[in-house]
Amino acid sequence: MRPNEALTRLDVELCFDGAPASTLVADLPMGAHVLESARDVETGRKLPVDRRAREIDISSLGRDACLRYGVDLERMPPGRRRLARRVGDAMLLNVSLWLWRPLRLREGASATLEFELPDGAPSMRASTPWATIDGPGERYRVPATTYTWRSQVVLGEFDLDTVTAGGATFSIARLRDPALEPVALTAEGQRRWITTAAETVASLHGRFPVPAVQLIVLPFGRGSSPVAFGLTGRGGGASVVLLISSDASDDDFIGEWVAIHEFLHLSMPYITAEDVWLSEGFVTYYTSVLRTRAGFRDEQAGWEAIVSGLNRARGSVTDLTLREAAAQMNQRVAYDRVYWGGAAVALLSDLALRQESDGRRSLDDAMRELYECCANSPRRWSAAEVYEVFDRWAAAPILSDLLARELDRAKFVDFDRALRALGVEIREDRVVLSDEQPAAGLRQAITGAPASDRAEPGRQ
Ligand SMILES: [Zn+2]
Known part of the structure; x- marks a missing residue:
């Protein structure tokens, strides 16, 4: 694929190994909209394009044939620019906008892709979610999940850094937006931020859940939190987008929750949308627990955050069960209810496993187990399938029985008893941690605070 210097058009040449497919398709309607003509490279003949069906008929191509097509990004209507978004001198490009694929994708099929960056723009570079293939030039292996799940590349001028942490390599593309205030985070601060977040997540399974991550850091302007938003994608490989505040200093980023939360998603399989309480809930629980375990805050502050999240969820969108809230999360703006409702299920599950095993095993x-078997599966998983894995591992339906009680509970997940068992008490709106055993022991097993921390008054 060859972009022009202005990043307004792309020339794509696709070659087949052996017999070509008979039809190419674009996964996005906009893909057909921005397509110029497609031609057989050998004969120069135009190939029939059905824009409504988003298909290119390539049945006339011979073995090992190539076709070439142009993509005119200027044809995008202004309101649809999120598929090809310009930030400063770089362009974020949804891959399905320009990479047509065979109609029938064989399971395990993959393609090889190479960029030809224009000679006139020596500082232009590319960031992708794909693994590189050894050999001369930057060649990438493009797996089928590139098309089935959202994936994007960044082309143009941006800062590129590589961080290795928790056994994973993070290729960090940091874009500059001249329309916004310059970001205060330094390159060194960014490295510390990503390293500490990756190590925190790696502490759950002993290593970071995937070997490589495409990390895209975008400025969003001023904001009170260091990271305003994060999004994890899995198309073509692991990819995380983080929107950072221009105000936040290097230290503000250490231990912030968004990067840890997004990275944690990669430790679970991609969960179906109707079971979003499971992915967001368990990730929310571990974001909270791991930040305390890592020492970014003390045990008291860690449990205050959990209690506050649970209470917020219990008090919002009170007419829906957790299952209903997950199904209507966007329409009803039930994010707290779903994220912290799912976190409450995780907390109860953790406690149940620790209690029935005398602390020998836990939700960790x-x-x-779920990570080892299924996190890198190329398909989406339902909660029912995940709970089959849990029950098989536990050799008893401990977790699915618990879920059956809580998922359709009319009020909210019943977490009060769990907090009491952990010695987390609410007295006059304050969270008070009890030092009495066994509650204190159980609680410290979850948040991992060393015993000495409790003896130091005033510690933050
Ligand atoms: Zn999330």
């Missing part, structure tokens, strides 16, 4: 072990 169940999550590790």
